[in-house]
Amino acid sequence: MKKFLTILGSLTLVLGIACLTGEIIGCFMTPIDGFLYLFGTTSHNTMAFLLDIPQYLISAGIIILAIAFIMKGKGSKEDDKLNLQLANTSKFGPWKKKRTVFQYAVLVIIFVHLILTVLGLTNIKGVCPRSLGDMAVKGELGISAVFWTSIIVLSLVWGRVLCGWLCVYAPVQETAANMLTGIGANPLKKKFVKKGLIYITTIAFWGSILFNIIKNINHIDFNINNGDSVNNIWLYVGGLITMLPLTLLFTHLFGNRFFCKYICPIGGLQSIWNKVSLLKVKIDHKKCVNCNACTKNCQMGVAIDNYIKEGDSCVRDGNCIMCGDCIDKCPKNALKFGIIERKSSSQINENEKRKTA
Ligand code: SF4
Ligand code: SF4
Structure with missing residues (x-):
């Protein structure tokens, strides 16, 4: 019980901190946004209450941890087993080594771009798929639309290379899987989620973007400078760091690359024509x-x-x-x-x- 409360309290606390950055909510809201876009709105408008959630989660996490702390329980021997033994992480083969270096290089490039933006030296707008959805609802399109159209065309040649090598969430998911493998868990084992889930999120997301573009076709404003400004370092760094513990939990429950397999509308769309890339x-x-x-x-x-x-x-x-x-x-x-x-x-x-x- 003490162990259960410690884990529950820690996860609630981390989720609260993660929500403070907005990043975790942003990622997991992506497929839900698909449905919201259909009604011509975005989570920014309808989910304003989410901004209050972090303080409740952080408070709840601290209370649960305090209860676990004052409870009598077995010593720390069992808890020691839970410590992440990174030294035992599975061996990296040549492609995995190359991929890991590449994935982290992408994170560094984005970070450098953020710093340049904060310093006022560049002003390239966000290319996150949610930006594309938000803009489609308003009848605006910009660099995000160009970027995602290019990625879709590129995937006809290289398949889902974006998912394997370029996505910012790829290193987080793979690091979580490596850590779990390191403590003897097996995130490769098949879990119980139905694969068809990804097609529902894909149809909701892309279908609603297409629907909004068609709806706004007579007054579409295409300007390359349209889009969200990219200048929040805390959102990016804090988001990535706080996402790791949650990703560990989801990877343990649903297996390696759970997000790519069951949720991501970008991966879902590419998987349709990946067969002929x-x-x-x-x-x-x-x-x-x-x-x-x-x-x-x-x-x-x-x-x-x-x-x-x-x-x-x-x-x-x-x-x-x-x-x-x-x-x-x-x-x-x-x-x-x-x-x-x-x-x-x-x-x-x-x-x-x-x-x-
Ligand atoms: S089954 Fe797979 S891993 Fe084994 S030899 Fe054939 S291709 Fe290689
Ligand atoms: S996703 Fe599976 S089949 Fe494709 S390259 Fe990776 S290990 Fe091989």
């Missing part, structure tokens, strides 16, 4: 020994073994985020990134033979 994970069937290490280690839960059984030349799955973990884990170097190959008639015949064998 040009760059893919290619399979060398002569080298493969069917050990299944690739499937077991895919952080997006892609059933690579199905493509191997089918005799396919590459992994054509909408959920693949081009992370390279499967390539790292294959003991026979049977996987690599490469250009997609259409299924040839001989391959289709070969697959038919496999199925009937």
Whole structure:
């Protein structure tokens, strides 16, 4: 009980601090905003009361922690097991190393941009997908629209490379998964959330943006300078730091990359045409020994073994985020990134033979 209250109190406290930054609310409000945009409004207008939530959460967290502190309980031996043993974090393969460096470099670039904005040396507006939604509701479009249109087109070539390598939430989710692996939890294990959830959030978000653009079509104001000003360092740094403990909890409950798999409307949209994007994970069937290490280690839960059984030349799955973990884990170097190959008639015949064998 004492342990439970300590964890509950800590999480409530952290959630309160996270809400103070606004960042956590912003992220998790993204799919909900989809529904709000449909009614021509945004969470800024309708959820003003959320701004009061942090003080209640922080107070509740402190009270719960105080109760846990004065309760009699077992010693700290069990609690010690909970300490995050980062030293045991799973080994990083070559692609994971490259990806981690890249992800943190993106965070640093954004941070530098923020500082330049605060110093008044640049004034590039926010490109967050919520900015695009907020602007569509008002009949305004700006750099956010250009950015997200480019990303959508880019994903036709590189698939969900944005999710694997560029997204600001990617390093937070992967760090949480590494920490959980370090203490012996298994965030790769399949959890109970239905995958179809992501299509609901995707349709709500993008459908409502399209709906508002069409609604405002006669008075759309397109100006590259439209959009939210980007100058809040606390929102960015504080948001990222306070998101980590919550991400640990959600990753433990719902598995690796829970946000990419079940919630994010950007990932959901890209996953629809990711199946036909040009760059893919290619399979060398002569080298493969069917050990299944690739499937077991895919952080997006892609059933690579199905493509191997089918005799396919590459992994054509909408959920693949081009992370390279499967390539790292294959003991026979049977996987690599490469250009997609259409299924040839001989391959289709070969697959038919496999199925009937
Ligand atoms: S299939 Fe491979 S590259 Fe794609 S998400 Fe899974 S581990 Fe990453
Ligand atoms: S890890 Fe490599 S050898 Fe094992 S099943 Fe996957 S592709 Fe085949």
